[in-house]
Amino acid sequence: MNILRQLLRRLIPMFSIVVIATFLLSLLMRLLPGDPAAIMIPNGTIDQQIEIAKETGLDRGLFGYYWKWFSDVFTGDFGKYYLNGGYRDLGGVIADTLPVTLMLIIYAQIVALTFAIPLGLASAYKEGKRFDRITSTVMFTTVSFPSFALALIFSLIFAVNLGWVDPIGYVSPSENLGEHLKLMILPVMSLAFGLASGYTRLLRTDVIATLKDDYVTMAASKGISNRRVLWRHVFRPSSTTLLTSAALNMGGLIGGTIVIETIFVIPGIGYEIFYSIGARQVVAMQTLIALISIGYVFFNTMVDLLTQITDPRTRERRA
Amino acid sequence: MPENSLSSTETAEPVIKTKKPRKTIGFYLASAWISLVMFLALFGWVLPTPQWDEASYENLGVAPFHPSHILGTTNDGYDMMASIVNGARISVIVSLVAVLIGGGIGSFIGITAAYFRGKYDFAVTMIFNIMLSIPNLVLSLALLSVLAYSDENNPASMTRRVVVLIISLIIVIIPILGRIARGSALQWGSREFVLASKSMGSKNFFIIRKHILPNVAPAILAIGFLAVGSVIIVEGSLALLGIGIPGGASWGSMLANGRGNIEYSPHEVYLPALCIAFTVISFNWFGDYVRVKLDKRESKI
């Protein structure tokens, strides 16, 4: 079972990366100045603060705290937002917000790829020609606007001036699919623009390189139509790189949606990360951020594995 | 997402074997813009603009081409021209320094990892992955809180915040450029001329310098130039969350401060955004040119 062995071989480093990354997070959290329990519930009594320190393992030193956090998460206890009298369970918060963010990201990826693939192929095919230059200039102009600026520009144009969509809000797809998609247009566009230009660029470079490969030249010389060569012999291998990159972006995008979710008032996990940072909820911060790290490592490994199995060219290239 | 335009260039750019670099109009425009920005960054203070951080109480949010404010003012009365000139310094210094140092360290680690392989390589790859897995926003936040810790009695100075910001950006850049360098170096490390050189008993670092670096450099440089632009944007997003450089001192910070006024004084958003856009495009064109120019591989193989 080749695949299984490959998988196992990767599981160990994957696991250790997760462990080390989350441990480093713990370290960062512990290095933040001030007594974390006192900042989390500034109005609590000393007894309450001590109890919270005990509950979260903050009283046990770095390793004790990490172990407490790690074993808790392992058993499904993701920690809490502490209030001055009570708490909100983070597990529930994640269950509510993560799907929303994932939807947002997946839509953005789909939209970005839908634009990037034809544009990337075409500009590679017409490398150096006017079409190529215009595409890349336009792409660079859009990527140069931070997503929050794009978001507010879109909101001004499409919500305020044209009045096509609502400037804020979220509806779950099970409640009203049409409304859900309509409200997602602006946030998805704000995220997808930057992504699309990155992907276009990536695909363009990759395809240009592939076009020069011997087998492509050969295929072309055999008299196979250009379009067929482009799709079958060029795009297919190049698409692996593109998809790799798209998958690797997943983890980072969760962090990247913080701003977009705040602007468009989408109850996603980015909103919660922002809140937990502002309220200095150390445990919540650690769990939410660890989630992104784990997502990153997971997608990274999966993509690595898949490309190794499916595309011999990558195996060779990665030596 | 700007943050991702950096990481989406994970894989090494296969170097295209093209003809000699052509100096197009684009190239001249790019050079002109970069020179202008550099000039503003270094000698902007000689320009007869008002103080960038001093509000003009009479002219709040005036449009460009106002007699005393050529590019207008922000809604809070700060002169746009002065802010852009000052922002050029901060933005360009932050991004250039971060990319130079981060790229330098990253390339060194990446290339040596690819060359020596073995446990060293394994460790490097692992560390890169760990670093990449922590979102840069969080990393910057934590580093700023820890390293630029403000005691009320002796608050962290602006310089210190800028330095810490640069450090955190460097930490973000190292694994990104490092991975690219490693990927690219891997292709070259097993080539015949490297093996030949090894068998002739050349010193390792001699081989790296002589045979690998020149081949890897074009890809790194191209991405590095791209990264300069991306870092400017990333700094802007950090500024919005209060982690970057505060007070409209950088282009990104100007954008973050002016974002709410987009409907009432749009130039507050468009002007810094266009500055960023021109800079990103210019660095990219410039990077393309340099890459092609440096690409002398054909002759070596």
Place this chain on the structure above:
Amino acid sequence: MTQRQTTRSRVMRRVGAAIAATIAVSTVASTGGQAASTSAAKAGGEIKIGIFDTFPGFCNNNNPANSSLMATRAIFEGLVEKTRGNDFVGLLAQSWAPSADFKTWDITLRQGVTYHNGQVFNADSVVSNMNVNSGRRAGQGIGIGTNITFGANIANFAKVSDYVVRFSLHRAQNDFLGTLYASGRLFMRADAQLATGGATGTCSTTAIGTGPFKVQSWNSNELVAVKNENYWRKDPKNPSAKLPYLDKITFTNVKEGSQRAAAVRRGTLDAGMFTSFSEGTFIKDLRQRKSVVTEFKSPNEYYPSLWLNQGKAGSPLANKNARLAVINCIDRVNYVKVRAKGETAVPKSLVGPSSVMYTTRGFGKFSVKTAKANLDAYKAETGATSLTLSMPADSSSASQANAKFLINQWAKCGITVNMVVEETAVIIAKAFNPTVPFAQQQAYDILPLLLFEGTDVAFNLPFVATNMFPTGSTNPVAGSFRGVLGGLLNLNKHLDPKVDELFFAGQAAATKASAKAKYQEGTAYLQTNGFMTSVQHGYYTLFTTKKLGGIGTLKLPEGKTQRLITNYGIDWTGVYKK
């Protein structure tokens, strides 16, 4: 309660000011007209409201911030309310009777009121609420909130009969109703909410009040409240109808002001709350759109201060001339013009003219020359060569821009002020920390914070008194925390007992006129000695779409109408959808 509340919502954004020349105009705005709708039109419906704060929880010590307090007030009710004429009027209390020396107050409660969970509101319920609010149950799942300081003068409270509670006070207090009102924050909560439970309890997470709406769901950014079918109030104009009219209200935190304004303009939100301190641009724009939105504006009765820390070890601000240099170097006119787009008012006193504390005596006037003279005097007296201070700003760009503006002005007078950028939670924790000794609390030299508000003294006093707990206080918390909690809210960290004396004398005065004279003397003392200053006085405002009716028209049970809008928004009970 307030301090945190304000900070949480974006500390410095509110560094601001207000003259109340505008007050008369502002409250009147826009209520006319829509009163006489038919009952058929008041069919209810669901509405969405945009606010600018997060929901920190429902316990008193969570200190909900201004705009989220609006949501909280839809769920909870207090004993007394304030009318438009600034009189106190009963809400859950029906009447009251002070003793001649103002040391004993008998409060008679309204009958027939129940909490959302069916518990009857009566004297027992008030006693258990007071137990929590005064810190007598601290540690049993409920923190020692800074709000304890507000009731520090209460020696004892006891049930006299099922619907009468007797409060005995240490010091005579003629404005005890102000303490019970606490600027609309002393809510009555059901026992089930106050129930203990380990370190953290349930006080913050379970909301059970007597108000017109019940919590359906909530998280830090959104609160959904639904109609309380058993609500006790009746509409005198429409006695057959059941209050409240609305079926459901969703309060959402829309952080970006531009997006909130856009959503109200388009009708995505039925109403949006704005603050004059940092959202002047949007307020001005919305105000012009009379055909789309209606404005409900509060008086300029919110008075952010710069708290000058005199108690920190080695603080340069212990010197009066150093303080005066800081105060006289603030160009309030241009601050208001630039930072608040002229929407706030330039202050002539720590508080506005509608306050009993109002006096212009000794209030700093902008003059670089005077400031420099003050600075020189400071240097001559202390031998110091420079004046360097610290001031915090949170991560929002508005907060940092406000700080930058002031810092630039101070630089012109030769005063160096360093901006300490920290997260809101850290600023709060540092400014109000009941667990450290007095001298280590509030370590910033200059702390910009909105704490003063309204027209009376009861709410403002704890922020300037050196110790709110009388010696020999019977409150068990005072026993261990008197020195800390009693002066915790005194952000100036001054130790001058003269301030306490003057204000306490006012509270003990027999007539309104003599009370007012004492309060003004107290304010003048704070101003002349440069304990603190104010940069602007501002307001909060609510813009609604044309679809909402009945705002501000519902009469209180005692016949008067409560204040139309405050920093916590409006009363949603009588509001309906047209």
